[in-house]
Amino acid sequence: MATVSPFRAVALTHNVLLKQLVSKGRLIGITIFGLLPILLGWVIGRQSDDPLEAGAGFISYMGLSILVPVVALIFASASLGDTREDGTLVYLWLRPISRWSVTAGAWAASTTVTLPLTVIPMTIAAVLLDTGSTIIFATILTTVLAVIAYCGIFLLLGLLVKNPVIWGLAYIFIWEAIVASFAKPAAALAVSGYSRAIITGRTGVDFDFLFSPSQGVSIFMLVIILVATIGFTTVRLSRIEVP
């Protein structure tokens, strides 16, 4: 019996879980949800006296704190969480492949589907702000980084709790959207704290009350969040009782 290389195992897990994640209902629902920032971006671009500052705030709060984490939650928590719930995890778990390959494949599957569903509406919204290319590129970069970090967090959540969507929504709206917006120490423990710091740093918009690490530190921290959550998920997967 030939062995399966870890990267081959990642690709196989990614492919099978991606097919499970992508359903018509989910895609239609999320696409409709994605129209909201597009509409708001268009309105802000035409109504605001300072569309750059208003736009950066809108991208930070509406996009990076709500749209991106909610979409990531729906797909990432389902990626392994649904397989555990419905009993299909056994078909990946009982294979001669490393646990981290399964984790990485599941993360990659949720990221693959979350990226276009968030980056496209966020980019269109940034274009409709009509304030130049800086905010467009800043939005794309920040959205991509936020997606990879959120997918890591919610992948782990899917294996930790039952009803991860409910727990995840509570986390997003209470911690990421509210607490991290007003308490700087909390922002240091939130994806939105670092993603807001990147977009404000790149656009030069200054929100006094915001947690404001450098862009380099923010990018590094988002990558650390991803690596840590992949690690914890792998450990969890190794210790889990598989149905």
Next chain:
Amino acid sequence: MSPQPPPPPQSQAVNHPVNMIEVSRASKSFGNVVAVSDVSFQLNAGVTALLGPNGAGKSTLFRMLCGLTTPTAGTVKVLGRDARQDTPVRGKIGLSPQQDALFDRLTAYEFVEIAAKTHGVENPKTATNYALTLVDLDTETEKNVGSFSKGMRQRVKLAAALVNDPEILILDEPLSGLDPVQRNRMIELFHNLGSQGKCVLISSHILDEVTRIGSEVLVIAQGRLAASGDYRSLRTLMEDQPHVIQINTNGARELGAALLRKEIIDGVTIEDETLNITTTKIDLLGRSIASIARELDVSLIEVTPMDDDLESVFRYLIEGR
């Protein structure tokens, strides 16, 4: 096509210095509920049936064998290894789980091919086609397994369990949902695999099924190993016990008297037109009751065995009554 074992190219001749499956004083509890209690057995090549009623602990035992759950006490080894910790040994196990769960958005071919690829099978396409053919599934169908009937889904699980040509096959209720023809074919396939040197462990809660699955039987009830060994000795043990049969007839008195006179039954009670008889000569009763009824010119409306359900079997095996 007659069922045959999977193609041999991927097989490696393996000498087993240890038992292929070794369970030593294994227990598993979920909180206060004891699912498996102090179970020990060893298995090698051949087909073994694991018989037990629903909730007896069969699936938990299978999950422990595959490393899907850890025993609370004792040890469980497959090919001398713990499947939970040892990655390579997982490549030598084929599991068909009891739950009716599949990746519903894949076709049968895709599902089995993914199993082949994640097992590192050298020629996954050939192996996939072969495994699907073995279980009589169309390799070309474009339908997702989500739209399959229960029997077809069962066969998809079996194909996925067979595709890596495993040394150990663990099949949890693999015949449920299959029609009689398919059942016969699968049982023949299991026996072929057993004679090829594979260790095939199959669970069932249907006594009649077990008689055809394996000569070696493990009986589990209430989480404990109630009996093990050759099926014939188990059956002989059971046949020594009187059977209770209920017969509805329009000539209860005459029929009861005739059966007693011919010493076919040991005891009888009559309620209206119902005979409740006890007998240790169940085969003789089966052969002769119709002709006796004909001689007496009475009609047999219904003949119902009252104690051949599994609960009775287990009650006897565990409690000796």
